[in-house]
Amino acid sequence: MVRHKIIRANFYATSSGKMPVREWLLSLDKQDRIEIGGDIANAEYNWPVGPPKCKPLERGIFEIRSNISTGRTARVLFFIESKEMYLLHGFIKKSQKTPRRDLELAKRRKKEMEG
Numbered sequence: 001m002v003r004h005k006i007i008r009a010n011f012y013a014t015s016s017g018k019m020p021v022r023e024w025l026l027s028l029d030k031q032d033r034i035e036i037g038g039d040i041a042n043a044e045y046n047w048p049v050g051p052p053k054c055k056p057l058e059r060g061i062f063e064i065r066s067n068i069s070t071g072r073t074a075r076v077l078f079f080i081e082s083k084e085m086y087l088l089h090g091f092i093k094k095s096q097k098t099p100r101r102d103l104e105l106a107k108r109r110k111k112e113m114e115g
Contacts, residue, residue: 006047007085009040009078012109021076021087032068036076036090039066043085057098061088061106068092077106086113 011019025033043049043064056062057077066074073093078085088106091099 003045005044007044007080007083009044009085009087012086012088012113021090024090028074029069032066032074035068036064036066036074039064040076040085040087047080047085057103059107059110061103061110063098075102077102079106079110081114086110 011022013019025036028036039053043054048054052065054062054064060079061077062079064076064078066076068074075091075093075098076087077089078087080086088109089102091102
């Protein structure tokens with residue numbers, strides 16, 4: 001049986017063409033990239049995905065939660081529009097709550113994409 005993506009992941013790109021989430025992923029160890037990539041693929045193929053792997057935050061922004069090496073936790077913030085998933089921001093989580101600055105950055109990028 002061939003499985004099809006329900007939503008398709010796309011990287012947010014700046015006006016100069018930089019893709020911050022892609023660059024962040026490439027800065028990580030290969031095993032961490034594989035783990036995060038698998039969690040993004042899980043969302044693509046099984047949307048909607050609930051906790052513990054995915055959680056809505058605010059204003060249409062969701063987070064993918066990945067457990068990576070050395071007990072760390074990574075987050076990728078995204079939004080969905082017309083069966084497209086837009087990866088806005090990625091970071092290593094260091095506190096219990098999603099830092100406000102990370103959420104605000106994702107909201108700014110979402111607003112920019114919405115025009």
